[in-house]
Amino acid sequence: MSITKKPLILYTYFILPLFFTVFIFLYPLLQAFYLSFTNTDLVLKHSDFIGIENFIKVYKDPFFWSALQNTLIWTISRVILLFILGLSLALLLNEKIKGQALFRTLCLIPWAVMPVIAALTWKWMYAPHYGVISIILMKAGLITSPISWLAEPSLALPAVIIASLWRDIPFVALMFLSGLQSIPPELIEASLIDGAGILQRFKSITLPHLKEVIIVVLLWMTIWSFNGFDIVFIMTKGGPGNATMLLGIYTWLMSFEWFTPGYASAVGVVMTLLLLIYVIIFVKITKIRVGG
Amino acid sequence: MKKNRWVRKFCIYILLIMYISILLFPFIWMISTSLKKPEDIYTLELQIIPIRPTFENYIYLLKETPYIHYLMNSFMIAILVAIVTTIVISPAAYALSRFHLKGSKYFSYWLTSTQIISPSLIVIPVYFIMSLFGLLDTYLALIVTHIAFCIPFTTWIFKAFLDSIPSEIEEAALLDGCNRRQALFKIIMPIASPGVIAVLIFSFIVSWQEFIFAVTLTFREPMRTLPVGMSLFLGEYRVMWGWIMAGATLAILPVIIVFLYLNKYIIMGLTAGAIKR
Numbered sequence: 001m002s003i004t005k006k007p008l009i010l011y012t013y014f015i016l017p018l019f020f021t022v023f024i025f026l027y028p029l030l031q032a033f034y035l036s037f038t039n040t041d042l043v044l045k046h047s048d049f050i051g052i053e054n055f056i057k058v059y060k061d062p063f064f065w066s067a068l069q070n071t072l073i074w075t076i077s078r079v080i081l082l083f084i085l086g087l088s089l090a091l092l093l094n095e096k097i098k099g100q101a102l103f104r105t106l107c108l109i110p111w112a113v114m115p116v117i118a119a120l121t122w123k124w125m126y127a128p129h130y131g132v133i134s135i136i137l138m139k140a141g142l143i144t145s146p147i148s149w150l151a152e153p154s155l156a157l158p159a160v161i162i163a164s165l166w167r168d169i170p171f172v173a174l175m176f177l178s179g180l181q182s183i184p185p186e187l188i189e190a191s192l193i194d195g196a197g198i199l200q201r202f203k204s205i206t207l208p209h210l211k212e213v214i215i216v217v218l219l220w221m222t223i224w225s226f227n228g229f230d231i232v233f234i235m236t237k238g239g240p241g242n243a244t245m246l247l248g249i250y251t252w253l254m255s256f257e258w259f260t261p262g263y264a265s266a267v268g269v270v271m272t273l274l275l276l277i278y279v280i281i282f283v284k285i286t287k288i289r290v291g292g
Numbered sequence: 293m294k295k296n297r298w299v300r301k302f303c304i305y306i307l308l309i310m311y312i313s314i315l316l317f318p319f320i321w322m323i324s325t326s327l328k329k330p331e332d333i334y335t336l337e338l339q340i341i342p343i344r345p346t347f348e349n350y351i352y353l354l355k356e357t358p359y360i361h362y363l364m365n366s367f368m369i370a371i372l373v374a375i376v377t378t379i380v381i382s383p384a385a386y387a388l389s390r391f392h393l394k395g396s397k398y399f400s401y402w403l404t405s406t407q408i409i410s411p412s413l414i415v416i417p418v419y420f421i422m423s424l425f426g427l428l429d430t431y432l433a434l435i436v437t438h439i440a441f442c443i444p445f446t447t448w449i450f451k452a453f454l455d456s457i458p459s460e461i462e463e464a465a466l467l468d469g470c471n472r473r474q475a476l477f478k479i480i481m482p483i484a485s486p487g488v489i490a491v492l493i494f495s496f497i498v499s500w501q502e503f504i505f506a507v508t509l510t511f512r513e514p515m516r517t518l519p520v521g522m523s524l525f526l527g528e529y530r531v532m533w534g535w536i537m538a539g540a541t542l543a544i545l546p547v548i549i550v551f552l553y554l555n556k557y558i559i560m561g562l563t564a565g566a567i568k569r
Contacts, residue, residue: 010391017381017384017443020436021402021406021444023436023440024418024440025440027421029413031421032414032417035417092308095304097304097305103312106312106316107311107315109319110319112547112551113319113544114500114544114547115503116518117322118318120523120526121319121321121322122318125318125321127533130335132321135337166315229504230504234523234526247412249412251413251416252415252504255416256419256508264416268410268412268413269413272409275410
């Protein structure tokens with residue numbers, strides 16, 4: 001798609017995008033990196049260079065490790081569930097049935113809901129005493145009294161994970177759907193004539209065709225989940241105790257509620273590095289094209 | 293054979309209806325709660341359709357809380373972000389699509405890597421930078437931030453979209469005697485308008501829902517955006533779920549309506565990006 005003349009003016013088109021992204025991403029990233037080597041504390045009002053002391057502190061910090069564990073549980077559960085539920089929904093939506101367009105549109109509605117709204121709605125659904133989830137389970141005879149989902153340390157993390165899935169399943173389903181629609185119908189016809197069963201068709205035709213979409217979806221879902229913040233912050237702010245403390249929330253709280261941006265940056269840097277390592281390994285293994 | 297197909301279709305319908313019921317239930321419950329009197333909200337009965345529907349939650353929300361103000365803030369910011377983002381990325385996306393430029397690979401890598409950086413990490417220095425420029429608690433801080441967030445994805449979307457328009461069209465126009473600028477405006481823009489709309493919608497939505505930077509960079513009540521304002525309803529107003537759900541419904545009903553109309557463009561925008569990547 002190349003036209004021969006390449007006027008220099010084309011390069012100026014990139015000035016504005018670069019300006020914005022450098023201003024908000026690159027410079028702050030470098031400054032955060034610098035901050036992580038300081039003991040900047042807004043209450044005690046000092047800001048001295050302390051080398052890798054923060055990182056040693058991170059290593060020894062039990063809250064960091066529990067946040068990391070929570071974040072890993074959160075990320076892995078979400079990716080697996082999104083994959084299964086999203087793919088199955090996409091398969092259903094791919095079927096040529098009456099009302100296909102309507103079903104697709106209806107399914108996308110949760111994705112149009114703001115994360116804040118989703119968090120508030122689910123928080124209401126999980127509410128102690130009158131939350132509708134407790135009510136439904138009681139009516140179904142599965143529990144005898146209302147459960148305060150977000151206040152029980154053992155239930156809170158699964159509860160927020162499920163709430164967060166609500167918005168993302170349609171999005172993932174849409175991604176898979178677009179992949180499914182690129183499968184040439186002749187292939188499916190041919191396999192039907194050959195007498196292939198549903199499962200076999202799935203294995204030998206559908207999955208290979210979806211490979212690229214699956215890899216892209218897996219990568220981005222992992223990245224976004226690992227960096228997850230909004231929904232959990234509003235629903236529980238990391239509580240009860242530290243049951244739902246994700247790394248992103250821990251970083252934010254350290255900086256803006258405990259006023260130690262130096263240490264917070266160290267946590268954030270470790271978090272970003274872990275994710276970066278994962279991405280590099282993932283890209284190397286799957287050999288996908290990154291960008292463009 | 294025919295019976296099998298019929299059974300299969302039936303199963304698919306049932307499964308779809310189950311899926312959609314579960315997916316839409318929170319949404320329905322939200323609207324339902326917003327239309328209930330407190331006695332019907334705080335009860336152990338399961339009222340999906342309110343027995344005694346009322347608009348009192350909405351009236352209270354709009355009269356006694358700064359909700360409208362929050363809405364206006366978010367709206368203004370989102371519109372500006374959408375327009376400016378579109379202007380900023382369109383030329384770059386066009387250049388990426390039509391030309392092989394040296395270094396465009398690195399530009400793409402850079403855009404991708406911005407998505408990996410954790411927002412929680414960079415919000416800290418951005419806070420300090422904005423503070424330095426005296427931009428805390430201003431629209432400008434959020435607008436600039438949101439634009440930066442929208443740039444990577446929208447560049448991809450628009451580029452992918454432009455890729456699907458053959459460059460022969462411009463070549464033909466050039467041969468017919470237009471210069472490049474004329475070709476761009478008179479020919480490409482009309483064809484690319486669905487892509488432009490997709491970018492506008494996407495940037496608007498991203499800015500409209502953005503939370504972490506909004507909650508960090510603004511604090512005074514007049515400057516709050518809708519996500520921030522609503523999250524504070526939990527603390528400031530003794531958890532009155534009726535009002536909160538009313539606010540939630542108001543916040544997303546317009547989006548849903550726009551969504552249902554512009555469904556086509558959104559799906560086009562999303563899927564163009566996914567497949568190309």
